[in-house]
Amino acid sequence: MIDPQEARLKALFASAPEAAPDARFTAEVAGRVRTLRRRRRFAIGVVWVGAIVLLAALLAPYAPLSGGVEVGLPQVSVPADLLTVASRNGLDLVAALRGLPVWWYYVLGTGLVPLVLLAWLVVARLVVARRRAG
Amino acid sequence: MSHAQARASLSSFAEVAVVMLAARGDDEAFAELVRRRQAWLRTLFRRLCRDPALADDLAQQAFLTAWRRLPQLKAPGAFGGWLRSVAVNQWLQEVRVRGNRAEESLAPECIEAPVSQDPGLAIDLDRMLALLRAPERTCVVLCHAEGMSHAEIAAATGWPLGTVKSHVTRGSARLRELLGEESA
Numbered sequence: 001m002i003d004p005q006e007a008r009l010k011a012l013f014a015s016a017p018e019a020a021p022d023a024r025f026t027a028e029v030a031g032r033v034r035t036l037r038r039r040r041r042f043a044i045g046v047v048w049v050g051a052i053v054l055l056a057a058l059l060a061p062y063a064p065l066s067g068g069v070e071v072g073l074p075q076v077s078v079p080a081d082l083l084t085v086a087s088r089n090g091l092d093l094v095a096a097l098r099g100l101p102v103w104w105y106y107v108l109g110t111g112l113v114p115l116v117l118l119a120w121l122v123v124a125r126l127v128v129a130r131r132r133a134g
Numbered sequence: 135m136s137h138a139q140a141r142a143s144l145s146s147f148a149e150v151a152v153v154m155l156a157a158r159g160d161d162e163a164f165a166e167l168v169r170r171r172q173a174w175l176r177t178l179f180r181r182l183c184r185d186p187a188l189a190d191d192l193a194q195q196a197f198l199t200a201w202r203r204l205p206q207l208k209a210p211g212a213f214g215g216w217l218r219s220v221a222v223n224q225w226l227q228e229v230r231v232r233g234n235r236a237e238e239s240l241a242p243e244c245i246e247a248p249v250s251q252d253p254g255l256a257i258d259l260d261r262m263l264a265l266l267r268a269p270e271r272t273c274v275v276l277c278h279a280e281g282m283s284h285a286e287i288a289a290a291t292g293w294p295l296g297t298v299k300s301h302v303t304r305g306s307a308r309l310r311e312l313l314g315e316e317s318a
Contacts, residue, residue, distance in 0.1 A: 006278075009306055012313070013279040016259050019176040025190060026172060029197045030165045036198065037161070 039131055047124045052086050053096060054117045145169075153210040156201075164204070167213070168197055175221055181275045182225050184264045192228060196221040218280065222272075222290045229268050262312040269293075270305030277302045 086092075144152060144166040152170075155163035175196060179189035200220050207216055263271055272291065276282045284302060288295045 005310055006306065009274075009278045009309065010281075012259055013275075016279075017177075018173040019180060019186075021169070021173045022176075025176070025194070026165060026168045029168045029172075029194055030161065032194065032198055033161055033164060033201050036201070 043124075043128050043131060047128070048089060049091060050120055050124065052089065052091060054120055056086070057116075149213060150210045153204070153207070153213045157204045157207060157210065164201055171214070171217060172197075175217065178218070178221060178275070178280070179225065181260065181263055181279060182272060183228070184260070188228075192224055193221070196224045199224065219290050222276070225272065226291060229272075258313065262309055265312060266305050266308060269297075270301045270308070273298055273301035274305035274309060278306070 144155075144163060147155075147166075149167075149170065152163050152166050156167055172193065175193045176189055179192045179196075180186055183189050183192065196217070200217055203220070207213065209216075263275065266274060273287055276287045276290070277284070282290070284295060284298050287293075287302075288298045291298070293301075
């Protein structure tokens with residue numbers, strides 16, 4: 001059985017009006033959604049490009065010279081498969097690697113690469129988490 | 135199809151269809167959901183937090199959270215209840231972050247007068263709600279305004295069922311007492 005006092009409260013709430021619809025509110029939310037979408041695309045793009053470049057750098061010293069393309073120093077080459085993947089994603093990997101400053105080739109040719117890759121992933125994860133938080 | 139035509143056709147769609155489109159990344163469909171649900175959500179937040187500006191800000195945050203999580207919604211037909219649980223979480227997070235500051239945010243006389251067929255009644259109700267403590271107000275609003283059962287409130291807030299029952303009972307009694315005093 002419904003308590004009459006509770007029913008009275010429910011009726012009171014039901015008779016109270018809703019806030020008036022506000023077109024500006026809808027526009028503001030739509031604007032923030034567009035901004036979030038742009039940021040998300042940018043973050044995904046940055047992570048993809050960074051991951052591809054670093055993966056290329058990581059694999060380059062071990063790739064057979066015959067199967068890849070040399071980009072600078074003789075020991076730095078990019079496997080053909082990786083080039084295909086990169087070009088499918090709209091990235092000219094050879095040009096990107098050739099455009100790197102000379103000191104990068106020394107970084108790529110040493111054991112610093114895994115460390116740089118790890119740091120990159122941590123930073124990218126932090127940036128994405130921070131953007132998601134708001 | 136032009137922007138205006140797309141909007142016009144979306145407004146005639148059932149909500150389930152609009153939710154499915156929005157979940158696939160259609161921003162126009164999501165804007166349509168905001169148009170349909172904003173009055174209800176802003177009202178809910180106004181009752182919960184007493185500050186119209188903060189309520190609108192929280193409603194925006196809740197819609198943005200909903201936009202992010204929409205692809206994870208398994209039952210598009212349950213969008214309303216799902217959005218309400220997103221809103222309740224948003225509110226509880228705000229209460230946790232603000233702590234006591236949320237309690238002292240506004241004096242009851244600062245409540246904005248809503249558009250109403252019976253403005254006096256609405257202002258009285260909002261003022262009386264403002265005098266309840268945040269947990270009691272949350273439970274009373276969810277129970278009486280949203281028609282949620284005690285178990286549903288417990289699930290939405292993460293509070294024990296007994297606590298929810300006692301908040302609803304105490305809050306309702308206090309509200310009746312205040313409304314009685316007001317009409318006397």
